[in-house]
Amino acid sequence: MRPLKLVMSAFGPYAGQTVIDFSKLGEQGLYLITGDTGAGKTVIFDAVSYALYGQTSGGVRDANMLRSQYADADTPTFVELEFSFRGKCYRVKRNPEYRRPAKRGGGMTKEKAGAELYYPDGRVPVTRMSDVDKSIVELLGLNHKQFTQITMIAQGQFRKFLDTNTDERSKIFRDLFHTYFFQQLQDRLKQDAAAKRNEFAEQQRRSEQALNGISCIYPVYTEQLQSFALRHYEGCVEEVLALVDTIITLDEKEQQQVAAAEAVVTKNLTALQDSLSAIDKKQQLEKYMQTTEVRIAGMQKQLEQEAAAAVQRQESLQKLEAEFSEAQKDEVELAQMQTERQQLAARQRELQQLQEMQQRYQRQEVALLQKRQEYKQACDNFNHLNELSDACFD
Structure with a gap:
């Protein structure tokens, strides 16, 4: 001015x-x-x-x-x-x-x-x-x-x-020569420097925490890690990283060996599970065969009873036919004979049903024979699986 x-x-x-x-x-x-x-x-x-x-x-x-x-x-x-x-x-x-x-x-x-x-x-x-x-x-x-x-x-x-x-003179000169920008830049640089220092300290803390968390099962390397930790990892970061790479390499080899052993165990376990499944199927088949044999035996007894009853009905029918032929002349007897004829027709139908039941019985006998053959085949398979299982565990 x-x-x-x-x-x-x-x-x-x-x-x-x-x-x-x-x-x-x-x-x-x-x-x-x-x-x-x-x-x-x-x-x-x-x-x-x-x-x-x-x-x-x-x-x-x-x-x-x-x-x-x-x-x-x-x-x-x-x-x-x-x-x-x-x-x-x-x-x-x-x-x-x-x-x-x-x-x-x-x-x-x-x-x-x-x-x-x-x-x-x-x-x-x-x-x-x-x-x-x-x-x-x-x-x-x-x-x-x-x-x-x-x-x-x-x-x-x-x-x-x-x-x-000094502070008041500095403020006067800043206002006079408009050096606010330089003061703001200086303050910004101080803030950035403080932030970088804090970031570096935080990274250093995290690094030290991560390094302190390293452990291994090898005594010789454990002693080296402890010696580095006592020095707070100062001046030996590259040595620590090289040591960690060595430990990781050994761990990878150990993991490969463990993976191979796990594969063998998994294979044997799968074979064992297959054997157990076959044994379970055999037990279910034996139980089904026992149930089927009991049912067949009951059906055979029922068929025999029905066959005996059919023979008796046949004899009765023949007797009724003889009586019918003798009573043709008498109307009353004729009517009775007609009634008996109807009854005879009903018995014939029953006889036919018995014959059909006999045929079903014969078919079931054939099915039973087939089931017995399947049972024998399952037993052979079971014995073969047992031999394989014994060979796996040997």
Whole structure:
């Protein structure tokens, strides 16, 4: 920021309107204000500071005490500053609260404190005091304290800036030179470094935990692992990995041998299960044969009984036929004979059924003979499986 023109009206010791044209002093950026004590040098600092921030440079004078006691009642009190910032010209005007003659009716009235900020692009000026304060800080990137420490160094204030602690000076320079990006980058790098350190520590912890969990059944390798663990695996990671590869190779050979033995056992177990299945089938077949023989024996006895009954019925039929031939002449006897003939027909049907049952019996005898042959074949198979089973277990 470079001041171009300062206008002070009834401000401090300046009773009238005083104009200071800084543009005539060149563009070097440093101005030295000198003069006798009490000449009003500090007031110039106060005027610039008040125009921008509404506060004096040293913070000694209150804003409500800035009206000149030498000014006429009709002379307004205000400070107006034109300044250049980044190649563009801005204008800010402020006035403190003071009493002035009333425009109507006579007497005195209060002039309220006010502020105005004009932009170079012609936009609507900012007129609210709080908005002007905020806009100036956003524009210059400095608050009042920082501005008075680095831009306007009044007599006795330079030492105060030098005595400021490092953190506060760093913040002032960051705001002034806009080095927030570098601070953010530095903070980000610190966070990333801390995260990487934590990640490395976590990986180291996991690695050590994994290595501590390694065990084997080989005593000589177990002793080596224990010796590495006592050293917390420092400087011997490659040796540990080589040792682990050796243990894995031995474990793979052991697993292959175990797999081969399991295959032999599985094969013998399958043969044994087949033998047990054949034995179970033989037992079921024997049980079925026993049940079938009992049923056949019962059927044979029933057939014999039915055959004897059929013989008796045949004899009765022959007797009835003889009696029928002798009773043809008698109608009564004829009717009886007809009845007996019907009965005889029924017995003939029963005889036919008995003959059919006899045929079924003969067929069942043939089936029984076939079942006996199957039973004999199953016994031969069972004996053969027993011989195979004995050979497997030998």
